[in-house]
Amino acid sequence: MFNMFKKKEQTQQQTAPPPLPIQQQQQIQQQPPNAPTQQPATKGSMFKGSLKVKAQPLQTQEIQQQQPLPQTQQTQLVQTQSNSDIISPESDAYKQQYNQVETPTPQDESNLEQKIEVKINVEEVKKKPTGFGFLKKKQPEQPIHTDESLQEQVESQIIYGIQVKQNQVQEVNKQQDYNHEQQSQLQNNSPIQLKEQSTYDDSNKQLQQQIDYNEKEIEQQYQLQQQQLQQQQQYQQQLQYQQQKQYQQESKLLQSTSPLKNSLMNKNQINQNQINSQLDNSYVKQHQMIMEELEYFQSEVNQKKAQIYISQQEIEKRITSYQQQLQDCNSHLTQLSIEQQVCVQQEQFERAEEIEQSLKQIQERITQIDNLIKQEEQQYTKLQDEKENIRGEEYPFYQETEQKLEEIERLHIKYSDQYRFEGQNQIKKLQQHIEEENERVKIQQIHTEIDSKHLDEEEQHLNQIMDNQTKEYRIEQDQLISKKSNLESEIAELQQLLNQKKNELQKVNIDLLSTKEKIQSVQQKFNLQLGKVQNKRTKLNDELSSLATERAQIETLEGDSLRKQNEYKNKLQFLAQQLEAIKYKRNELIKKANLVPEQCQQELDVTFKYQEAKKASLEALKELAQVQRQIDELNYKRNMGQTQLHEILNKKSELQKQLPKMIDDKALLVQNKNFKGAAQINEQIKEVQRQITLYEEKISENQNIETQIIKDIDKIEDSFLTRQHQYQQLQQNTEICRYFVLELKLQEIQQIDYFGLSQLTQDIKNELGQLFNKYQDLIYANRKVSTDNLDQIQDHQEEVNNQFIENEQEQSQEQNNHEEQIEQVINSNQNEQIQEQEIVVEMSEEQKQSYIEGQKYHYYELQQQIKQLEEQVQDYAQKEQYEEADQIQQEVDRLTSQANTIQLELQQKFNVDSLMVEQEQN
Template sequence: MFKKKEQSQQQTASPPSPPPTSTIQQQQQVVQQPPNIPIQQPAQKGSMFKGSLKVKAQPPLTQEVQQQQPLPQTYQSQLVQSQSNSDVLSPESDAYKQQYNQVETSIIQEESNIEQKIEVKINVDEIKKKPTGFGFLKKKQPEQPPPTDESLQEQVESQMIYGIQVKQNQVQDANNLQEQIQEQSLQSNYSPIQNKDHSFNDDQNKQLQKQIEQNEKEIEQQQLLQQQQLQLQQQQQQQQQQQYQQSKLQYQQQQQQEQKLFQSNSPLKNNFINKSQNNSNSMNSQLDNSYVKQHQMIMDELEYFQSEVNKKKAQIYIAQQEIEKRILCYQQKLQDCNSRLTQLSIEQQVCVQQEQFERAEEIEQCLKQIQEKITQIDNIIKQEEQQYTKLQDEKENLRGEEYPFYQETEQRLEEIERLHIKYSDQYRFEGQNQIKKLQQHIEEENERVKIQQIHTEIDSKHLDEEEQHLNQIMDNQTKEYRIEQDQLISKKSNLEQEIAELQQLLNQKKNELLKVNVDLNSTKEKIQQVQQKFNLQLAKVQNKRTKLNDELNSLATERAQIEALEGDNLRKQNEYKNKLEYLAQQLESIKEKRNELIRKANQVPEQCQQELDVTFKYQEAKKASLEALRELAQVQRQIDELNYKRNMGQSQLHEILNKKSELQKKLPKMIDDKAQLVQNKNFKGAAQINEQIKEVQRQISQYEEKISENQNLETQILKEIDEIEDSFLTKQHQYQQLQQNTEICRYFVLELKLQEIQQIDYFGLSQLTSDMKNELEQLFNKYQDLIYANRKISTDNVDQIQDHQQEADIQVIQQEYQQDNSLETGQQLNNQIEEQQIEQNYDLVQHQQQQHKEDEIEMSEEQKQIYIEEQKQLYQEIQQQMKQLEDQVQDYAQKEQYEEADQIQQEVDRLTNQANAIQLELKQKFNIDSLIAEEEQN
């Protein structure tokens, strides 16, 4: 692995090869250059050359002539050498060469002479040959990757662009020449040689047009070739795509066969599994980081599975919410129909009593229609509830699919984690070995260079001593001559001064000066003769010094190479450290994902059980509430019927009283008429009136009987109403409690459902969550205290469970919760026993208090202390009983048996009053402030 990294680093360190487009452009530039331009020879090894070269060149030839004339052999070799220099040279050569050649040509055309300017810039970094100790650093020649479709297409596009540029340049040149020709033609009107210039310009125009046509033909041919190349590339790409699709189909077929094998229980499956295990074992021996792709594939599968499950859950929750809304709407319609049914049934009874049979028949038809509508609504509600249960079952099935999938994914991630740890350990081991070897080699090279440096320093000192010794000998032998030379020089200067000062003695001094010059020359010759004797030795010393300087320079380059190698070593160590940190982070992420999957897999059965319990509790409470509502409606219907009968009786009573009052008003007049007829001796008329009076009196007596009957019936109806209202109030109170319990259960159901929905990442749940939050807020504001009480009880139980074996206690609590209904009778018996114990304790306390009050008159100090201790013990016993009863209150409240909890709470209040009375007595009589503080101190 480290070898691969070294090769990749060496490849990145080597200078990049020039792109193919640059080589094409250079060749085309070379083709356009005239052949008689002198070619710049490549620089020798180690040379550094920068400069500009101006060469007189002939006028440019046409493109046909350039194509016909072959390129010089030296230039072809230069092209080959430039192409070869673009690659990295082999390490077996004497030196590495990295050259970047840039040739800039600018052609300036004039009328007769064309001066071509060529600027050649060559940068050569010469690297000395490495010593034998650095053999491990030899660079391999990087393998040139095969040309891809994109590179070929880029080459073709660059060629097209270059052709267009050439064409544009040619058109511009032609336009410039035409402009020059026009100017010359204008000037030729005033020149005597107009005809000759005109013919010459015509010839040039013809030649230019021919060149332009030929260039256009060549460009068209190039474009055709480029189009053919593009078509070939497209065909190759299509073939590659077909091959890729075929291989993809084959891979899918293999996967399908593998899935079929895994789904079956045949011996072929076992063979396949064994084969795959053997392959995995063989791959583990040559471990690499291919498991990263498997990890990515697992995470993609997990993400896709979670997204699909979340989508299905979201759809189920939305559908359930819609069903709940429809059920509520249907229940409201059902209540309206029931209320309408009661009204029509009462109205029908009234019509029957009033003998309005036609109206009663119409009401009967309406009642049948309403009853049919009620049955239809009931059937619809049942269908909606069935659909709701189907969706709930579908959600449970999804959770059932989640649990094994999470377990399987967790196992696969466990295998990935094992491979990751193994790969990290292997990478750590190999990296440490490589770094140790590299550090050892660096230390060896440092020691070798240090030793060589010491030897060169010793040699340098010896050479300095030798040179100093030779200089000393030479100085000693030339000492007299140098003294004489100094004297003559001083004398010469004095004479020159004298000549300058005394021009009069010029002729005399000239002769002396000539003589002195002759003597000076002779002495110089003697000095040179002596120096020539030592020149050979000094040359040898100088050669040794140059060699020593070369060796010092090579040592400096080696030292620089060692420093670069140390830098590479540090960089590799940093890469190694960063890779280990990255592997550790990746391992941590895999562990976190595994733990998350384990938590999710463990939460699935808990969530299912919790949702089942909460939903079952809510459904039972809802069913009980609906049953109580039906009973309450039935009682209300009875009360309405009785009130209607009472109102009808009162109306009949008013009618009878009105008739009775009318008859009582008629009776005195009839008596007066009868007396008048008797007085007039009209006995027959008096007999008729007498019969009428008797009939009126009989009707009055009948009306009085009906009045008494109506009054008795009203009193009976009032008694029945009072009795039914008592049962109505009890049922109403029971319904309110059940409805309250139902809404609290509904709160916990919605809270659990909202928690599950918030974990789902799906875009269509915003409206559902907002509706659920609004409903939860309303319920919380309405039943805040009860919700806190239930939540506190549940959290206390959860804390106790977490302290003592969570899973076992959760199962026991769930079983006890499921068996609550079957243990109600046993709990009632326990409640009765506890109440009897409380009453007995209360009687004992009262009896003891009475005895203490009787004995309080005659008590000594010892008796007072005994009495105080007894009262304290009694206070402590009451406190213990209160704690036990408070625990029972919490248990009953958790089981939603609020009546029993209320009874025990009353007993707790009574015991608190008793304890407060004991504390008050001890404070007033014995000055004991507080028993609670003493208990805390004890």
């Protein structure tokens, strides 16, 4: 970059003509430009901003090579810029910012600097659309053509203005130095010197007027430059407006001629920037419609089921009432039948007729009640069929809804995968773009630092050259200053030699001024190059600040990337939750659909068992009523026979009381020889005796009948008890079946979301509680799977597990204790062995020999015991008594250990190796 600037300056210095007068420059500037000038965006930056510069930037070779584009290429450029989301330098917001050029004003003797102000249009950056749209393929930016001659002319004017300013500053400095030097000579001013002083004052005023005039000209030149730049800006805007208008006309023509081509052109952009919104909206709306339809269907089904359950409960209550009335009628009918028989036997025919009429009415009432029960049962069956029809509608609806939800789930998975794929691609593109921007900024930072180093080297080189070229002058200047001070001191000391030294002093002043002019001319020669270096440094600083701004914007872009990644993750999490909800609803519908036939079959089985048990119970109740009626009739006959027997006994007793008196009367008549009267009484006596005999026969007959009735009653009572027990069993079975029917009904009602079932639910719960308390054991026995049993099994399993854990802990603790005991035994044995070793050391030869013999004998006994025990082990093993064999084997191991200990002791302590030989000899 530094070489480019340097080459450009060299070519300008070689080829540029000397600066024209200011009037001619103004005439040239008032001429309209051939083409507007516009600075292109730096290195394709994606950020949009405005640059306000108080010094016109130098032209580079890249800008000089730019040529105006043809009309077709300009149209394509406008089209690519309109399709891209990247803010280009040709936008309206960018056009509002322009380059402003100002010439520096002299503030002090050595302060000449050029200020660069960078302004980033933050509003335009904020208006940049969020999302991944800016990842579209960036079209290459076409440079805008500029007028090189006008640019060089403006640059020469700026250089000329800088030179004029520097000359003015030098003149002012000279005048100030001269005035300072003349102050020391004011005391001895001669008329000639006063005249020279006035001449210098007039020249100073003229010089100041010339400086003011030049400043006004420079001001006017600056204003003209601003107007010129504004005209260029307006011209560029008009040109771009014409290009956009032409592009709109061409696009309208393309749309009118070939809509298919237009759709194909936009297809790629739609696929890249949108996530199939049609798929999203369609299946989401379809899912909502399916769920609304499902909720509506379930609410209607629940309402119908609730009404059916309520109607069935009312029918059951009415049937129960009718059955109670039927039992009352049957019992009343039995009583009236017995009463009618009594009346017939007592020949109370009118009362028997009344009872017959009552019996007919009761029979009609029984028939009527039977018909009502049949009607209610038919209505109950219709409601049951209606409920089965509803379930029959539920099953296909749930299957169809489940299939729809399966399709929705498939679309949701497809949409989630598509969103995940596109989101990952967009995030990758965004990260790649950020990395590219970072690399670009890093490379540009490196180039800028290199350029800064080159500028420092150039500045140092120029300063070194300037110092080298002014070294002799500065030395001479120091010598002259020293000489001047010496002379001044001599003048102070030697007032009388003042006139002699004036000429010499004037000559020294003239030489000093000429030397200063030489130094200033050399400085002026290098000030222009130093100014250019300073301009380049200012540009580099401006570029560094723009790089910092771009880096901050990249960091903002990275923050947006992280935010979009979080949004992407949250969206994926939300889609996963929706998928889980859809799967859960599908599984629920599958369970419901599978539960419908299962519930139907279960309800049919339970209801069939309940109806069969109820029917059997009613049949047993009828048979029990018939047996009870037979018992009542027999008891009635027995009571009637007892009553007749009592009457016969009373009559017999009366006749037996009359018979002795009649015999006495007959004897008295015979004694009185009234044979006729005696014959009559005798006939009466015979009649009484015959009656007594008949009564006795009747008594015997009644007693036989009563005995037979008692036997019949006993038989029938046995049958009654059997039937009563059977009825109780059937009734018990019926109530248990009733419990399961109510339990199943309660489960189905609890699944129904309907507000009018609270009272029905409470009634069913109360009845279930009564039946459960009454038949708790039987219900547990008849239930196939019970939650209570499961809880008990789980509790039992937990107890077993806890007990198993406790046993393991106890076993581990016992094992640890056993190991500790073993360690203690081992330690004690070791201590005993140590003690024995100590004792052995203290033993005498005789004691050692006796000790060895005793240990050998003990070893021999152990071997004998081991052989016997091994034989026992083999015997038990042959008999398959493995537990006893294991116990004996443990004892064998223990004895073997002891024998081995003795053998080792004798071998190590006493060097005895012939234990087995001595045992055989013994």
